[in-house]
Amino acid sequence: MGKLDGRVVIITGAARGQGEQEARLFAAEGARVLLGDVLDEQGAAVAEDIGEDRARYVRMDVRREEDWTAAVAAAKEAFGRIDGLVNNAGILRFNELTATPLEEFQQVVQVNQVGAFLGIKAVAPEIEAAGGGTIVNTSSYTGLTGMAYVGTYAATKAAILGLTRVAALELAAKNIRVNAMCPGAVDTPMANPGLLDPDKMTDEAREAMAELYRRVVPMGRVGRPEEIARLALFLTGDDSSYITGQPFVIDGGWMAGVSVL
Ligand SMILES: NC(=O)c1ccc[n+]([C@@H]2O[C@H](COP(=O)([O-])OP(=O)(O)OC[C@H]3O[C@@H](n4cnc5c(N)ncnc54)[C@H](O)[C@@H]3O)[C@@H](O)[C@H]2O)c1
Numbered sequence: 001m002g003k004l005d006g007r008v009v010i011i012t013g014a015a016r017g018q019g020e021q022e023a024r025l026f027a028a029e030g031a032r033v034l035l036g037d038v039l040d041e042q043g044a045a046v047a048e049d050i051g052e053d054r055a056r057y058v059r060m061d062v063r064r065e066e067d068w069t070a071a072v073a074a075a076k077e078a079f080g081r082i083d084g085l086v087n088n089a090g091i092l093r094f095n096e097l098t099a100t101p102l103e104e105f106q107q108v109v110q111v112n113q114v115g116a117f118l119g120i121k122a123v124a125p126e127i128e129a130a131g132g133g134t135i136v137n138t139s140s141y142t143g144l145t146g147m148a149y150v151g152t153y154a155a156t157k158a159a160i161l162g163l164t165r166v167a168a169l170e171l172a173a174k175n176i177r178v179n180a181m182c183p184g185a186v187d188t189p190m191a192n193p194g195l196l197d198p199d200k201m202t203d204e205a206r207e208a209m210a211e212l213y214r215r216v217v218p219m220g221r222v223g224r225p226e227e228i229a230r231l232a233l234f235l236t237g238d239d240s241s242y243i244t245g246q247p248f249v250i251d252g253g254w255m256a257g258v259s260v261l
Contacts, residue, residue, distance in 0.1 A: 002030025003237040007133070008079040010071060010123060012036045012062050012115065013089030015043035017188030021229035022086055027054040029233060034075040036060035037089070062089045062115030068122035082126040083133030084236050087116040090138060092190050097151040105152045112156035120167050124176060132175025136235045137164050139180045141251050161247050168245030177244040179235045184251025185213060186223040218253030
């Protein structure tokens with residue numbers, strides 16, 4: 001028996017990285033999953049690999065309300081109901097705050113923050129109609145602590161925690177639990193662009209990154225997307241049945257304290 005038998009979950013940004021691993025794990029645990037992304041070729045390939053009985057891919061830009069409407073319709077047509085959402089899609093831009101162009105700030109807000117808001121707005125009524133379920137938002141440890149040069153990103157990730165708490169309060173009576181994940185560094189193309197084009201990453205750069213994580217992360221390594229997927233599974237399944245409105249840090253101990261090394 002799977003932990004998500006009978007569940008139908010929409011996962012955004014599921015063409016690669018954490019969203020892909022969430023889709024694969026949820027399907028393996030009995031869920032049927034609708035994968036949304038703007039990377040059509042990769043998203044369709046992941047859905048096909050999971051299998052047509054368990055997964056569908058739709059192109060959806062989380063910034064667009066009409067794409068949410070279409071994704072909800074596609075999930076219902078394919079699987080009959082929706083009782084879960086993982087708001088995973090996100091983008092990261094590095095910049096000094098005072099040098100950040102307004103367009104860049106707004107772009108990150110649109111994807112990370114507006115995307116999560118539109119997801120809750122579009123999917124919560126469907127989850128309610130299905131009798132209840134879960135929403136998992138993807139924040140970041142930068143939603144809880146500062147980090148230089150990611151001000152725009154950190155602002156959106158803190159906003160997601162605010163959204164999570166309010167949604168949890170408003171939706172609890174509808175039997176919908178809403179929680180957030182706050183990952184540290186995770187080995188996906190977002191944190192490790194070398195994964196997209198290994199030729200562009202020298203051995204020295206790779207070793208420098210590994211050394212950085214050895215120094216700053218108490219557990220001595222970057223996280224794996226499958227590890228984040230397992231937290232998403234916990235928050236989507238019944239094992240977390242009495243938990244709502246909370247941020248969950250998953251960072252190898254990075255935020256536990258300051259490093260003296
Ligand atoms: N990798 C990390 O170190 C890290 C740490 C903390 C939080 N996160 C968060 O985890 C989530 C997943 O990131 P990841 O690490 O898998 O990175 P990733 O870049 O590999 O994956 C992000 C996915 O989101 C998709 N996406 C981007 N804009 C979109 C849009 N407008 N509409 C739909 N899909 C869109 C991308 O195409 C991609 O498939 C993000 O919200 C990210 O901010 C990542």
